[in-house]
Amino acid sequence: MSHLNATESPIIDSDTFEDYSSFYYDGNIDKLKNPWVKEPHFLPLVIVYGFVFLAGIVGNSIVIFAMRGGRSARSVTFVFMVSLALADLLFILVCVPHEILRMTVNDWTGGQSFCKVSGFVELLTEAASILNLTGVSFER
Known part of the structure; x- marks a missing residue:
């Protein structure tokens, strides 16, 4: 194995060399601060996230209050449904805004703890929903 001296230049194989020029932005740097300029899928994605946020809060709140109100129809399935609605509500209240902020904010000011809490809540609600x-399904 040969080592390069300071005066020698490495030989670059044109077959394995990749063009990294796509990682640099040649235009106006201020346009990078606005993600909707460079990414055409940004606006529909934020609209879908916003709709899911509102529908999730309204739907899961209705489930919780409907199951809470009917005292005569208490069963194991109702308890599971309320627990599932609470897990979904927690996910929607913590993780969906975090994702929207992650897409829109270039300079994160939320701190490291909010990122860790969001990841924890995501895994917690995932496990709660599965369980x-x-x-x-076992109760049925």
Whole structure:
């Protein structure tokens, strides 16, 4: 194996060399601060996230209050449904705004703790949803 001296230049194989010029932006740097300029899928994605946020809050709140109100129809399935609605509500309240902020804000000011809490809540609600649906299927 040969080592290069300071005066020698490495030989670059044109077959394995990749063009890294796409990582640099040649235009106006201020346009990079606005993600909707460079990424055409940004606006529809934010609209979908916003709709999911509103529909999730309204739908899961209705489920919680409907199950809470009917005292005569208490069963194991109702408890699982309320637990699933609470897990979904927690996910929607923490993780969806975090994703929207991650897409829109170039300079994150939320701190490291909010990122860690969001990841924890995402895994927690994922496990709660899986366990609730498994419990419902076994109960049936």
